[in-house]
Amino acid sequence: MALRVVQWATGGVGKAAIEAVLAHPELELVGCWVHSADKHGVDVGTLVGRGPIGVLATSSREEVLALEADCVVYAPLVPDHDEVAALLRSGKNVVTPVGWFYPSEKDAAPLVEACRAGGTTAHGTGLNPGGITELHPLVFSAISSAVTFVRGEEFSDIRTYDAPDVVRHIMCFGATPEEARQGPMLSLLGGGFKQSVHMCLDVLGFSRDAELRTSHEVAVATAPIDSPIGVIEPGLVAGQRFVWEAVVGDTVVVRVAVNWLMGEEHLEPAWDFGPEGERFEVEVHGDPSSFVTIKGWQPQTVEEGLLRNPGIVATAVHCVNSIPYVVAAEPGVKTYVDLPLVAGRAHPDLA
Numbered sequence: 116m117a118l119r120v121v122q123w124a125t126g127g128v129g130k131a132a133i134e135a136v137l138a139h140p141e142l143e144l145v146g147c148w149v150h151s152a153d154k155h156g157v158d159v160g161t162l163v164g165r166g167p168i169g170v171l172a173t174s175s176r177e178e179v180l181a182l183e184a185d186c187v188v189y190a191p192l193v194p195d196h197d198e199v200a201a202l203l204r205s206g207k208n209v210v211t212p213v214g215w216f217y218p219s220e221k222d223a224a225p226l227v228e229a230c231r232a233g234g235t236t237a238h239g240t241g242l243n244p245g246g247i248t249e250l251h252p253l254v255f256s257a258i259s260s261a262v263t264f265v266r267g268e269e270f271s272d273i274r275t276y277d278a279p280d281v282v283r284h285i286m287c288f289g290a291t292p293e294e295a296r297q298g299p300m301l302s303l304l305g306g307g308f309k310q311s312v313h314m315c316l317d318v319l320g321f322s323r324d325a326e327l328r329t330s331h332e333v334a335v336a337t338a339p340i341d342s343p344i345g346v347i348e349p350g351l352v353a354g355q356r357f358v359w360e361a362v363v364g365d366t367v368v369v370r371v372a373v374n375w376l377m378g379e380e381h382l383e384p385a386w387d388f389g390p391e392g393e394r395f396e397v398e399v400h401g402d403p404s405s406f407v408t409i410k411g412w413q414p415q416t417v418e419e420g421l422l423r424n425p426g427i428v429a430t431a432v433h434c435v436n437s438i439p440y441v442v443a444a445e446p447g448v449k450t451y452v453d454l455p456l457v458a459g460r461a462h463p464d465l466a
């Protein structure tokens with residue numbers, strides 16, 4: 116019997132997750148929560164640009180809590196911990212790209228209690244964090260001995276990310292450098308990236324005395340830059356580089372970094388992606404070492420990205436593909452370290 120899935124929020128990640136659920140042979144979409152009042156009562160198929168599928172979106176949290184479902188793909192703008200706990204208590208497993216990638220025991224505790232009450236599992240996954248910054252370095256570390264360093268890093272043109280609220284209010288593009296420095300990015304998203312660093316430290320067995328440090332640099336526009344959040348005027352933030360590192364003694368052993376630019380023109384400092392262009396990188400130093408460049412998770416053009424960004428699709432699909440494994444897991448907050456290998460499924464024409 117198919118596992119019954121509910122989609123929570125239908126932004127870029129949510130819409131891609133709906134498509135992935137509909138394409139997955141072991142999953143069935145049975146419900147959908149929306150934040151936007153004008154989406155209430157609309158058929159979910161219509162919301163993702165295909166014909167009606169007979170599942171209506173609702174903005175009622177209670178209606179979703181009352182549904183018979185195996186799992187919720189929880190992808191709202193900002194996480195509400197009580198909401199996630201309520202879903203878990205109601206007997207629904209939760210997969211999400213908004214947190215709980217590798218939470219500390221203290222941070223996981225409220226959800227662990229909810230999981231126990233509901234006999235359910237919560238799993239944080241995605242792309243960055245939730246893939247490139249911990250899972251993929253650890254996967255490649257399996258072919259190295261005596262590991263001295265791992266790195267996961269993103270180089271993206273953020274003009275292709277059609278989530279204006281996230282880009283403006285969470286990432287703080289278009290703000291003054293001072294506002295960006297004090298913005299929610301480091302505390303909100305930074306929490307996830309720090310969990311990535313901790314997962315790498317713990318799994319690889321680096322010293323427990325490793326020191327964590329964070330840096331944040333900005334580039335400002337030198338001329339007006341067109342972007343999905345409007346024109347970024349000169350002097351305002353149009354490029355950001357965040358780095359989270361763990362250091363043992365004088366040696367950097369884990370590095371997680373994002374380089375997000377509003378294009379490669381009119382920036383001060385004059386940052387660009389270099390000759391390799393947009394990409395993701397994974398690096399492991401050991402015996403032997405690995406240097407991996409991943410292409411395909413960024414669109415060919417800004418226009419293509421605004422229609423459907425492969426990085427956002429990858430984030431959603433990583434959540435959706437984990438559902439059968441998460442539903443089968445013991446109750447609790449489960450990370451990559453706890454779950455078996457998560458894999459995709461063959462195209463129906465080839466299955």
Ligand SMILES: NC(=O)c1ccc[n+]([C@@H]2O[C@H](COP(=O)([O-])OP(=O)(O)OC[C@H]3O[C@@H](n4cnc5c(N)ncnc54)[C@H](OP(=O)(O)O)[C@@H]3O)[C@@H](O)[C@H]2O)c1
Nearest residue numbers: 124125126127128149150151191192212241242243244278
């Ligand atoms: N880990 C990763 O790799 C990764 C990657 C990308 C994104 N993310 C995270 O995933 C989440 C969704 O990202 P996205 O790209 O889909 O963002 P998005 O396109 O901005 O969509 C967010 C959706 O959240 C709902 N929403 C809006 N305001 C809300 C509010 N005040 N409270 C609750 N929900 C609200 C809306 O849903 P409706 O349209 O249904 O009303 C909106 O479409 C974000 O938290 C983002 O940071 C994680």
